[in-house]
Amino acid sequence: PVAGGWTSQLRNSLGRLRAEEDGVTAISFVLVFQRFMFFFFMTFESGMANLRQVMLERGVDLAVREVRIGTLSEPTVDDLRERICDIAGVIPRCESQLRIEMLRRDVRNWVPVRSSVQCVNRDQDDQDAETFDEYGNNELMYLRVCARIDPVLPTTGIGRRISNSDDAAAGGSFALVSAAAFVIEPFRADDDL
Numbered sequence: 001p002v003a004g005g006w007t008s009q010l011r012n013s014l015g016r017l018r019a020e021e022d023g024v025t026a027i028s029f030v031l032v033f034q035r036f037m038f039f040f041f042m043t044f045e046s047g048m049a050n051l052r053q054v055m056l057e058r059g060v061d062l063a064v065r066e067v068r069i070g071t072l073s074e075p076t077v078d079d080l081r082e083r084i085c086d087i088a089g090v091i092p093r094c095e096s097q098l099r100i101e102m103l104r105r106d107v108r109n110w111v112p113v114r115s116s117v118q119c120v121n122r123d124q125d126d127q128d129a130e131t132f133d134e135y136g137n138n139e140l141m142y143l144r145v146c147a148r149i150d151p152v153l154p155t156t157g158i159g160r161r162i163s164n165s166d167d168a169a170a171g172g173s174f175a176l177v178s179a180a181a182f183v184i185e186p187f188r189a190d191d192d193l
Helices: 004-017 024-069 075-085 157-163
Strands: 097-105 142-147 174-181
Touching: 024 075, 024 142, 024 157, 024 174, 075 097
Parallel strands: none
Antiparallel strands: 097 142, 142 174
16 A cells, blocks of 8 residues: 555656646747757858858959959059958958969960969968969959958857868868959050050
8 A cells, every 4th residue: 555655646746747837938948049049150150151252252353353454553462462351351360361373374275273272371380472473464364362261159050160170271260262364454555655
């Protein structure tokens, strides 16, 4: 009889516990909140990456336009980098994280552009020289820009995956790449005026 009383007491206690509704919302909140915040952080991180990519593309397009029409005449790598960074405003430490390649291409004797992109190597203090071919009127130029970007939220979702990558050259960052091809507009030399 004692054993039967104990089990019935346990059944009654479990029945009362099951009928209780206090804390139900707290449990639902805890279960849903984690997933909601995970998706929020993932969306925020990818949104910031997309914003920076769009602004890099805009910076490259406007800088290329200025070179093409002669507003930015005879630019150096540093001139282009400064102009792209001024326009692309949302890229942190832009001038130290941006690498530029400008390659001349002959349309009659086409040589494909190599697929590997020159980016800042965070594993080295001394960076390799950037490729910057001289150009002249009516020449086809290919400009490729790579910007190293740190994740906004390096401890969550996408940011953690990027930060934990094994690529020492990336140093916990990812690369945004923008490219443009253009022809330098013909200008009359000052002597011909």
